[in-house]
Amino acid sequence: MTIHPKIAKILSTLxxxxxxxxNPQAMRAGEAAQVPALEDRLPLYSVEDATAVTSSAEVPVRIYTPVEADAYxxxxxxxxxxxFLGSLDTHDHVARALAKETGHKVISVGYRLAPEASFPAGLDDCYGVVRWAAARGHSLGWDGMNLAIAGDSSGGNFVAAVAARAHDDEFPAITHQVLFYPxxxxxxxxxxxxxxxxxAxxxxxxxxxxxxxxxxxLENGADPADPLVSPIKREDLAGLPAALVITAEHDPLRDEGELYGRRLKEDGVDATVSRYAGANHGFVQNFSWIPEFYRAxxxxxxFLNARAAR
Structure with missing residues (x-):
């Protein structure tokens, strides 16, 4: 299938x-200028900023509660x-949509970025927040069942790496991993x-x-031969959490995501690979206003609710 015509029209203007x-600073400023005003964002029951105190750092987080309920x-x-790009604000709409469509309380992580922070600072922040959330489950209203992790692109890299670290540390709380075009x-x-x-x-x-x-x-301590940097290089994927890998047809990274999904299945993990026809890299962030892509x-x-408490 060709690229979706609405995406093609926008790409033609770039x-x-x-x-x-x-220039990281200029690019971050450009991203920040595109963030919608608060009144134009998807409304939820509550959205609050907090700080997760972890073993590696005090990490800013944003907590999204979709509806009023006893537990989530x-x-x-x-x-x-x-x-090196992205923030709690640039991906605020993604977190809001995830909360709405999953019914889960979403904790978005404002991890440290390269080049200012060297590897593994960002990964440590992400893993630390997962452990913080599990430890604070009662105050977060956790129902004690699903504790999922999700991420897009480089965030999907962190999902796979965090799942692997948790497995190796015998930290069993993570139940699901969701990777968008990782x-x-x-x-x-x-x-x-x-x-x-x-x-290309x-x-x-x-x-x-x-x-x-x-x-x-890569120039700040991340070695592409390290499975925590390139999770596809991990030899044994057995025992990792159930996975949903969403890929885009017109994405240079499509095949590595789909290979990861196949390898998970081969190693006995409950894994689903879902390719979105007509989509490109970044479609969850950039083009989820198109109904076919909001479907992600x-x-x-x-995926999360069908497999709750497995």
């Missing part, structure tokens, strides 16, 4: 990459942004996956841009 060095499943969300292999050899060539240009995220965008992470939030809700 300037072509000119090879200029990336918990969903800890890690935003995307190539490890970045799971930071070895960007274009011959590793067919999608790196098939979707013209779909927003370009294969030639992968290394520059991820360089802030609904599918996440179905």
């Amino acid at each position: 300037p072509a990459p000119d090879g200029s060095p990336l 499943g918990l969903l800890v969300y890690f935003h995307g942004g190539a490890f 970045s799971l292999d930071l070895d960007f050899d274009v011959d590793r996956y067919a999608s790196l060539r098939e979707n 240009e013209g779909y927003g995220l370009e294969t030639a841009g992968l290394l520059p965008f991820n360089s802030f992470y 939030f609904e599918e996440t809700g179905e």
Whole structure:
């Protein structure tokens, strides 16, 4: 299927990459300028900012409560942004939609970013908040069943890495992992996956841009041979939480996400891979206003609630 026409129309207005060095501060400011006003965001029962005191740092979080209820499943969300972009605000709409469609209380993590923070600071923050949420379950209104983790793009990388760390630490509380078009292999050899060539240009995220965008992470202590940096390199995936891997047809990263899903299944994990036709990388963040792509939030809700307490 060709790229969705509404996406194609917007992509046609974007300037072509000119090879200029990336400026994290300027790019973050540009993202911040696009954040909708509070009154234009999806209303929920409550949204509150808090601080999670973890073993690695005091981490800002935003807690989304979808409706008034006695108890909730918990969903800890890690935003995307190539490890150096994104924030609680830029992905606020994603967290709101996840809360609405899953019925879970969502805890969005404002983890430390590269290049200011070296590896594994961001990963430590994400893992620390998961453990903080489990320890504070009573005050968060946790029903004691689902404790899911979810993330998009580089946030999906953190989902896979956090799931692996929790398994190795014999921390069994995580019940589900949801990965939206995850970045799971930071070895960007274009011959590793067919999608790196098939979707190399013209779909927003370009294969030639992968290394520059991820360089802030890789040049600050993240070794792409490390399975906590490239989770696809973990040899044994047995025992990891049930997984939903959502990929985009027109995404250079499509094949590594789908390979991760297949390998989970081969190692006995309850895993579902769902490819969205006509979609590109970032569609959950950028194009969920298109009904076909908002479906990713609904599918996440179905996945979590069908497997509650398994």
